[in-house]
Each structure stands twice: as structure tokens, then as C-alpha cells.
Amino acid sequence: MFSRQPAKFAAAMVAGRLVPGGGAKVGPLALRDVDPPELPGPGWVRVRPRLAGICGSDLATIDGTSSRWFEPIVSFPFTPGHEVVGDLDDGTRVVVVPVLSCVARGIRPVCGPCAEGHINHCERIGFGDLEPGLQCGFCESTGGGWSTLMVAHESQLVPVPAELSDEAAVLIEPTACAAHAASLVHAGQVALIGSGTLGLLTIAALRRARPEADILATAKHPRQRDLAKELGADTVVAPGELDRLVRARTGSMRLDNGQLGGGVEAVVDCVGSAESIAQALRIAAPGGTIHAVGMPGVTTVDLTPLWQREVALKGTYAYERADFDTAAVLVQDLDLGCLLSATYPLRRYEDAIAHAARAGARGAVKIAFDLRSERERDHI
Amino acid sequence: MPRPGFVLDVDRSTPPILFHHGESLKLERLPAGRSRVLYPAEPLEPLDDPDAAIRHALENPLGDSAPLRALLTPGMKLTIAFDDISLPLPPMRRPDVRQRVIEAVLDVVAAAGVDDVHLIAALALHRRMTEAELRHAVGDRVYDAFAPQGLLYNHDAEDPDNLAFIGATPHGEEVEINKRAAESDLIVYVNINLVSMDGGWKSTATGLASYRSLRHHHNVKTMRASRSFMDRHQSELHSSNWRMGEVLKDSGIKVFQIETTLNNDTFGTSGPMSVLQKREWEWTARDRATFIGMKAGLDRLPMKARRKIFNSWLAPYGITSVQAGEVDAVHEVTTDNVFKQQLVTIDGQTDILTMGLPYICPYNVSSIMNPILVMCLGLGYFFNMYRGEPLVREGGVLIMSHPTPWEFHPVHHPSYIDFFEQVLAETTDPIEIESRYEKQYAEDEWYRHLYRTSHAYHGVHPFYMWYWGSHALAHLGKVIIVGGEPRSVRRLGFTPASTLNDALEMASDVVGRHATITHLHNPPIVMADVT
Numbered sequence: 001m002f003s004r005q006p007a008k009f010a011a012a013m014v015a016g017r018l019v020p021g022g023g024a025k026v027g028p029l030a031l032r033d034v035d036p037p038e039l040p041g042p043g044w045v046r047v048r049p050r051l052a053g054i055c056g057s058d059l060a061t062i063d064g065t066s067s068r069w070f071e072p073i074v075s076f077p078f079t080p081g082h083e084v085v086g087d088l089d090d091g092t093r094v095v096v097v098p099v100l101s102c103v104a105r106g107i108r109p110v111c112g113p114c115a116e117g118h119i120n121h122c123e124r125i126g127f128g129d130l131e132p133g134l135q136c137g138f139c140e141s142t143g144g145g146w147s148t149l150m151v152a153h154e155s156q157l158v159p160v161p162a163e164l165s166d167e168a169a170v171l172i173e174p175t176a177c178a179a180h181a182a183s184l185v186h187a188g189q190v191a192l193i194g195s196g197t198l199g200l201l202t203i204a205a206l207r208r209a210r211p212e213a214d215i216l217a218t219a220k221h222p223r224q225r226d227l228a229k230e231l232g233a234d235t236v237v238a239p240g241e242l243d244r245l246v247r248a249r250t251g252s253m254r255l256d257n258g259q260l261g262g263g264v265e266a267v268v269d270c271v272g273s274a275e276s277i278a279q280a281l282r283i284a285a286p287g288g289t290i291h292a293v294g295m296p297g298v299t300t301v302d303l304t305p306l307w308q309r310e311v312a313l314k315g316t317y318a319y320e321r322a323d324f325d326t327a328a329v330l331v332q333d334l335d336l337g338c339l340l341s342a343t344y345p346l347r348r349y350e351d352a353i354a355h356a357a358r359a360g361a362r363g364a365v366k367i368a369f370d371l372r373s374e375r376e377r378d379h380i
Numbered sequence: 381m382p383r384p385g386f387v388l389d390v391d392r393s394t395p396p397i398l399f400h401h402g403e404s405l406k407l408e409r410l411p412a413g414r415s416r417v418l419y420p421a422e423p424l425e426p427l428d429d430p431d432a433a434i435r436h437a438l439e440n441p442l443g444d445s446a447p448l449r450a451l452l453t454p455g456m457k458l459t460i461a462f463d464d465i466s467l468p469l470p471p472m473r474r475p476d477v478r479q480r481v482i483e484a485v486l487d488v489v490a491a492a493g494v495d496d497v498h499l500i501a502a503l504a505l506h507r508r509m510t511e512a513e514l515r516h517a518v519g520d521r522v523y524d525a526f527a528p529q530g531l532l533y534n535h536d537a538e539d540p541d542n543l544a545f546i547g548a549t550p551h552g553e554e555v556e557i558n559k560r561a562a563e564s565d566l567i568v569y570v571n572i573n574l575v576s577m578d579g580g581w582k583s584t585a586t587g588l589a590s591y592r593s594l595r596h597h598h599n600v601k602t603m604r605a606s607r608s609f610m611d612r613h614q615s616e617l618h619s620s621n622w623r624m625g626e627v628l629k630d631s632g633i634k635v636f637q638i639e640t641t642l643n644n645d646t647f648g649t650s651g652p653m654s655v656l657q658k659r660e661w662e663w664t665a666r667d668r669a670t671f672i673g674m675k676a677g678l679d680r681l682p683m684k685a686r687r688k689i690f691n692s693w694l695a696p697y698g699i700t701s702v703q704a705g706e707v708d709a710v711h712e713v714t715t716d717n718v719f720k721q722q723l724v725t726i727d728g729q730t731d732i733l734t735m736g737l738p739y740i741c742p743y744n745v746s747s748i749m750n751p752i753l754v755m756c757l758g759l760g761y762f763f764n765m766y767r768g769e770p771l772v773r774e775g776g777v778l779i780m781s782h783p784t785p786w787e788f789h790p791v792h793h794p795s796y797i798d799f800f801e802q803v804l805a806e807t808t809d810p811i812e813i814e815s816r817y818e819k820q821y822a823e824d825e826w827y828r829h830l831y832r833t834s835h836a837y838h839g840v841h842p843f844y845m846w847y848w849g850s851h852a853l854a855h856l857g858k859v860i861i862v863g864g865e866p867r868s869v870r871r872l873g874f875t876p877a878s879t880l881n882d883a884l885e886m887a888s889d890v891v892g893r894h895a896t897i898t899h900l901h902n903p904p905i906v907m908a909d910v911t
Contacts, residue, residue, distance in 0.1 A: 244797060
């Protein structure tokens, strides 16, 4: 459970800067026995998580690096975990679409974007029958996947095919993010920054969506590099080598300070740091688009190239319902369950978070909690 | 009388052997009873009066050629082409032999009343020479007389307005060379034949050519069929150049070839560097102290300072011969003269070939020996210093000593950086590299711009470096670099080792525990005549 405790939040910020994931030990995150969330109303069901992944946004929250932008659209205390495969009371295995749209919030009529299926653009995420929360896992009313029980609206449920393992199914939610991002990229040549879980899945989704595209990617670690190639990147280089790769691949001219004359049509930033955004701005072609897929925070970056080269910076948040169908197929076809590198019981949450925070360096990709053997799971 | 080169069988009394190690030096003890060392000959006696020898050569040409003066007529168009910064290595003390020859040629030219003269540095796809480098090569007098008028310049293989397509060989090899040279009534080509690979028709057909032409022999197939580059009659690289030479001749282009040879007095007979060309068991106490002091000093200096020291070294080579006239006739004599200095007979191949790579190769004069050049020097040049069979047997192991830093000269070698980061990260297979990547690099506008306006090697040049070693890559069972930066060595596809003993241990996995070892004691340059 993650509570609003400013002093601990400050400690988490310090610890997180010293050691990635360090906020888990000293911050507001704690393992507690709490009452299960109540069903908010008709159409809501109980979900017993089987596996629940640890996402980059979870790590940012735990290490106190996420933006204050989220303050009005989360509600404390909340139970983290939005990458969830779980069981309904009737035994149906489901993946949860964690975005809390108008329908889930009981808002009628639904807002314009929700009416058109763009649940990730919902204009009422702070309103309705639920406490504020942009997704399950950040909302007090719903609970989250890092627990033995949460609640979800029936509109949020995606049945899991019998042939798909839990290990594969837990990758569907992040893959849906990737599929959504890939659906927005319309370029023949794409540079993708970052080969963490989201980066790797976006490579896979891009390759599926655009078989002819020339995909250039960065990877920090050898395992990431191998996976990026396996999943469809044409060329993978170290982060510091991407500028030169883009120059060479696009035949751009290069100025003395390393600035490119041209660049790639689309850059997909799956990191969201000041460095990655700055790099994206350096390598995007005039008139090109940067897709911000990884969650950025408060960053300082020189936007002059954005202006001078008429580059578009486009956010890419979450997904729509249909992206889960695309994701399920991708996970199954590409055996993406193999990206789940390790699971932990809840009692070892500090180890799990430390592992997730340094997954790349440790040769891992996705880390998740395994709730299937939790004693409380069958006693609620 | 200088002593010839020879082969030393290593026994227990053999002292540690000198290994060059980039901008440093090492002494290594080779296993007794199964090791041998191939030593170069001592420097041949230089010509007493090189200027007189040059004048004599111009007046007494070899083969089917009239003396130079007889080939000159007022109003004619004359181009003097000369070898670029890649020769000799290290650069020689002033006056450079090119200066001597060009000054002598210009004396004859002036006497004949020829005033339409251009001088062109025949650099093919190498970097443009700087003013200082040109001055060093041709001398201040020649430079000041021609360069300010734009009559002395670097060849530009990417200038579409100054290239002339001459024709194609029966093999379909396109011949395209410098237009000024092609349209001249006579080309005088001034060579420094540092090794037997240099000179002949390779001078004009390569030095003054374009990428369109060069790609016909600078490719994996040709390089692998050149066994070795140093043995002209067994080298497909040279066969291709000679075919191109026929096309040049048939088109009416006239070449008056001047070839010169140097002795291997690389480090001198006095001063601290002289110890590097003495045989170790003949080192005096003073030599040993000099070596220890030099090594200790070098190892304490930052790399930049070490490079500065080595790059400032100018070799005191002596000129051993000058030949002029018809290309083939000249080249035959020149090659014999090179062999007199460098060729050493050795009995049979070895399982393991060791070599200490120095700080310099043809493509990093005043620059950085980057990892691709390490590969090229070891597998391209040193490996190919043979006649007959390679010194190391097929499936054998090559052990090179070099620090191999992940470091590149950003001005001289921009495409090398990309090649190393992007191409070698994908594959080290020369054939795949050639088919997948060469065209992109060769036609890259930025590289082209840097080659033409800055001092960068052509975009395709790192590919040629890799192809240069392709015969060795196919031949060897393993390549180990002692003391190399591990990540650079691995990127090259080789194996890093901390010490020579570790390397020999690793090699034993490939060639067994009692493998024979041969050390190529180079530089000064030595070439193996493997019988």
C-alpha cells in the first residue's frame, strides 16, 4: 500500500536517487493487511490477482520521481499494480484494462473521448463514483494488483485464452501500451530509444504493425540488445551511438557540434528522461515526430530544435480497449511471456522492486509479483 | 657489410624479445624449444649520391622508354603524381625522397621548356594531405612554386568534373582516373616503394583512381585471392591493377614511372630509438638501461603525450635504389631491390604467429591507430608479409600485441567510427559487410563532404581495411590481442588476453600444447620467404 506520507516520500526521493528502487525500503510503500476494497456498484467484480507486474511508472512513484501532475488524479492510500492477470469469483481468468474511464466511474453520459473509445483521453478521471485515479493501482477505490484482491468494472475485463499462461498474460497490459504507441507511428524509418520492457514490446509491436519499417534502437545491456534484435529491430546500438547511426542511416549531413542536418521521420522515446528527449530532438528530422512513450517527469530540455525544425512532440499514454486484443495476439504469437524474468511473493517486495529497478543491468526484463501462493488469496 | 635477416631458434639462453605495443614497448620471453624469431636484415648501405642516382635513372630509363628529357616538348601537358602521406612509415627525415626526385624531374622539365605542369598527391581514397605534409613530401621550394597557383594539390576521387572514364578491362573492371592526369601528354609517377606491394601499375590505377574504379579490386574476392599482396605475381589485387594498366596504355596514356627504394634504417643507429633495431642479445648495458628508461617514461605519460613523441619521429632511411622508365621494367627491378632488404628465408609454417604492432600504419600518420587499423595492420599487412605460404598455417593462431583502445580520430576517421559502432556490432564477416553496408558508406554525402573538404578518409575506407584482412580472417583459427581493451577486441571478433602467456594458453585450445611459435620481429620491416 502506498500512503500519503510527505516525510517518507522525501526519504524515498533521496534513497531512489542513491539506489534505483531504494525508495521501497524507506518510502511510503508498505506491506499491510487491509480490508479488501468494496464493490463500488453494479457491474463491478472482484479480481484475485495471479500475477501483477512492476511497471516503470510504479518505480517512479516508489522512488518519488513522478510528477506532481498526478496528485489530483490519484487517491491515497492506494495499492499499486496495474499490470494484472487474475481470477474472477467464477474462476474466469482475466487481464484487467486498468484505465478508469467514464463507464467505470459511473458517469453518464460518458465524455466525448470515452464515447469514441478513446478511454485513455477520458476527461473525467477525477470525477464520478470512484475516488480520483487514472488507473487501477493508483485509485483508493479499486485497489491494485499487488494484493490478493482488487475490484474492477466489467468493462475493464479481458478474458484470457486458456492456452495463454499467466506468465504470458501478465505481459498483455504493457504490450497494449506498445501496440497503442505503434499504431500512432506512421513512418518508414523509426529510431526507438530504450530497450526496457516497454521499449522491447514497442519494437515488437512496431515490427508487426510496419513490417517494412527500418527500426533503429538503443539498448544499454547485452540481453536487451539481443532481445531488441529478436523482436524486430534492424539495428541496435548503445545509447551514445544512436546519433551517429541515424546520421549514417539517413545520409544526413552533420555540423561540427554533432547536430544533424536531417534525421529520422519518427523517434519513439521509451525512456522519458531529459537525456532521451534531448537525444530525440537531435535525431528527429525536420518536420518529424517524437512519440513520448516512456513516462517523462519534470525535465529540463532545450526545445530550440523543436521550434527550428518544426518537430512535433506527441505523448502516447496507455491504450484503448482494442489495443488489448492486438496485444493478446502479439503476446501469443511472439511468446512474449519469455520476457517475464522473475517473480516474487509480496513479502519480498523490496527485493522485487530492487530487481525491477535494475532489471536491464541484471539481464532481466519484466519482474512481477506472484500472488498465486499467497495464503490470504483463498481466505477472502 | 650489413648482416642479412635470419631466423633465431629460441633456447633457454635467449633473452626476452622486443614486442612493439602501440605507443609502448614490451619484452616477452618466448617458450624455448618451440619458438623462433624472424629478424630483419640490417639496413642496406644507402646510395652515396642519391641525387646523382636520380639523374642517372631519368637519363637511363629501363624498358621501352626514352629518357625523360626526350619525352618532354614545349607546350605539352605534364602531370607529376606522387605517393601520399601513407608512405613511408614512419615519415622520413628531410629531404624526403619525393622531394629529391621531383626537384630533379622539374630541372629536366624546365630545361625542356615545359610549363604546363601539375603536381598531384595520388591519395586515392586516403585523407587529403595538409600543407605541412605536402611541404614535407615535396619540399618548400616546389611547394611554394606550384601550390599558390593551384598547380600542386590533392587528388579528389569524388570530383565528378575532374575524373575521366578511360574504359574497362576484359574482366569488366572500369578504369576511371584523375582527368588532368588522363588528359596529360605524360604522367610522371614518383613512388616510394616501401614494400613490394607498392608501385607498378598500382600507382596510377589506384592512386589516381575513383571509387568506381577502385571497387573492382578493393573487394573481398580480390583480397582473398591475393596471396600475398607482397608477391605481385600471386596477387589478384595486382593482376587487376595490371589489367587496368593495359587499359590506360591502350588509351594512349603515357606513364614515366620512377620508383625508389629505402633501406630499413627505421630507428637509426644512435639515439634512444636505435635500440629498437638491435638484436636483443647484442644489447649493451647502455641499451638495456635506455630501453628500461624509455619504457618506464612512456608508460607514465598520458596517451596524448606518447602519441606526440612517436608521431614526431622521422626515420633516417637511406635511399638504396632509383629506377625510372617503363612501368613493368622499372617495377621488376624495384621489387628485387625491396626483396634484397626485406626478404628472409624461413623453413615452413608455424602454428602460432606472434607480432608486436607498432604505433603506426599507413592510415594513421599523425593520427590514432584505431581498432580497425589494428586489425588491418595485423591481419592485412603483417600477416601478408610473406612469399610462398603464409607464415602461420591454416587454422593456426595469430597473437598480436597492441592496446587497441576504443578511440578514433574524429577528423581523419569519421566513417571508421560508424563502421565500428554499427557494422561490426552486427557482423565481422567481410562478405556480409561488403554486400550489406559498403554502398551506403561509399555514397554517403557527409563522408563525401568530409573527404573532399576536410582531412577525412573516404567513407568506404574502413571497409577496405576490413577486406585487407579478409584472407587472414578466413585462414586463421583464432586471433588473440594481448593487452588490448577487451571490449574493442571483442567488437573486432577477436579474443583479448592480459599476457602473452595467457594468449599462448588460449592458443593451445586451437593448436595444441606443443604448438610451434614464430615471432615476426617487425619493424624494421621483414618479409618471410616461406619455403
